[in-house]
Amino acid sequence: MKKVLIANRGEIALRILRAARELGIKTVVVHSEADAESLPVLLADEAICIGPPSPAQSYLNIPNILSAAIVSGADAIHPGYGFLAENAAFAEMVADHGITFIGPTPENMKLLGDKATARKIAREAGVPVVPGTDELESVEEAKEAAREIGYPVILKASAGGGGRGMRVVHTEEELERAVLQTQEEARAAFGNPAVYIEKYIEEPKHVEVQVIGDGKRVLHLFERDCSIQRRHQKLLEEAPSLLADEVREGLLKSAVRLAEHVGYVSAGTLEFLVDREGNYYFIEMNTRIQVEHPVTEMVTGLDLIRMQFLIADGEPLRLRQVEVELKGHAIEVRINAEDPDKGFRPAIGRIETLHWPGGPGVRVDSHLYTGYKVPPHYDSLLGKLIVWDTSRDRAIQRMR
Template sequence: MFRKIMVANRGEIALRVLRAARELGIKVVVAHSEADSQSLPVLLADEAICIGPAPSAQSYLNIPNLLSAALITGAEAIHPGYGFLAENPQFAEMCRDHGIVFIGPTPESMHSLGSKAGGREIAARSNVPTVPGTGVLRSVEEALEAAEAIGYPVLLKASAGGGGRGQKVVRSPEEMRTAFAQAQLEAQNYFSDPSLILEKYIELFRHVEVQVMGDGKGHVVHVGERDCSVQRRNQKLIEEAPSRLDEALRQEILAAGVRLAKYVNYQGAGTLEFIVDPEGNYYFMEMNTRIQVEHTVTEMVSGLDLVKLQIKIAAGEPFTLKQSEIVLRGHAIECRINAEDYEKDFRPSIGKVETLHFPGGPGVRVDSHLYAGYSIPPHYDSLVAKLIVHGEDRQEAIARMRRALAETVIEGPGLRTTVPFHLRVMDDELYQRGEVYTDFVARLLG
């Protein structure tokens, strides 16, 4: 097992990794920007090292600074969390070149699965259905030709991206040239890669994802699936496990996820994302080669610590968990608490946290880096807490989440969070009945 690892991330995921490592007896170095010098992971770390000023490009995305920090502190491995460099194969390769273990999949897996075009190709080889679409487009003329063959509406997507960035819905040839240029620009700005692919746009669907763990030698298991259909502008807001799928379809999707991960001898934690339309057709979208924000609901229903498993696999410990040993119980829901004002189009809200109270009681978990007196910086993602509950069934989980949200207090001058939004969702009849597709938030807010 490692003696010391470095966390190359911030916020609640840095704290999550720190806690898992500490329970394994590992010392933790937290790399941080100047803006995060008083963050909770930094205050709780065994060691902390500043890697640059507030802008991500100069700190959390600064590969030379991160590698230097790991070497200076004697860290044997780096956990990248999610976002930032977590899915960057160049970073994983450079870690390996410097004798540092990257806690995640191999650079080769990340190269093959990291782009949407590459993921589509591997899905086809492993007999996993994909949405009708293309490989990387070479020109807008090629996009127009492909759209004509597939049929409008279509979706332009950044091949190297995720989180809805670099995506444009195109409903006619007249829209294509402008949308193509805009999507390329966004893809370049967010992912330093302007490559685009094109897919048939499916208007109404559930977003279902399969959690897998692999040892890099062909042994892969799934840890169930999650429903992530409550989204706004392709950003997930609420996730739950298990999904509300017919059992036969659920098993088929789980098997497809394992099949694809085995095809590339996947190592560590990974997530395969699927579209499921109202008729029960399912299509592979992409694979996220990292731990996900919403891994918590899978942990709640499985009893497994996925971050500890990541670390153990990266350390070379045998991964012997069998599929038959994974038993999922009950229902879990996660609400992402963002520092945003949902009544003003989810406008970011920053400020100092003066009053803070998180809920407790049976089946309630809070992952957060907040503390009273902490000032939320304006430079990063607005996620400030994850509220997760577990119940015997979905009905109890909803009731428990409603109770937990009502107990949550995050207050400060001018500070707003999405707690009121989540309470509104929990009270919504369509949500309570499980009639939720990716257009749910648009319908809810009118």
């Protein structure tokens, strides 16, 4: 692998660029007109504009991205997270053009990227799932399922993510309208109106397991607790969780068993809900690198993006599970361009002054610089502040 095209923007594009540079791989960043002065564009070896600010015309524009890869001579594409990262058709097209896709295989995405299908696979692998349905065919089927499962239930888009396409329903009177609204939201956000129902578990812990695989072996890199959320979107993540040791052990083994069941390749995250009694249930898998991957890097000392590059280049996993050590405690908070006085609506504008914290055990992943103008067209995430220390109490103190 000699040259990688980074099909993303913002802090994850910068993170991938850094990993590529450390491996001696040349970088090509594709960008929209709105991101022409962004830090990844300024630091990459090459930059190619692929369209107007709208994501549909730029970062989701598969023909333009593939054309940029061909014209620039890139022999690999890293999709980052979001946009096309979990698009199996895109991964197949990349491979059809003789270009390496740095991420899971299209087959992995088809089996685990769709939430309803992933539930079936989890049951096959003997991994507990939240009581629920496969994709719903009708509102009547939804009503029948909800009566059997018991209210409250939660409607979810099969292709959903990022907190979108989810709706909690407490009574049958609400259900029909909720199904139609969720289908429409799913159609608009993901191009797929399919939805399914799960039992809504009240006040659970939301715990996810980081895995990495090479198609033959899968390792877990321990878990992260991401229970602090707003509108189903994560705001703070920490590792390790506060689960009892026996619950953690079962959770980690289940995650590896499910990923191995499909011959998983590259980095991925399996998400679970853990109830008050310590029962855990698989809910979905993110077949990509996660926003919160630095938390895992801080407690394991491993570079997940680097590992993605090496696996995509044909290298098998060198580590054994017993060699993956958990050290200390890490916490990540997300820094978003939002206005709390206006319901946390996205905010835009120029960065007039910027001063990041530093010191031992402090990491900042961000594409900001003084003078940078935050565009209105994309996600509000501006950066991530991650701290590490030898214990949770000390990590909390450092974050403060």
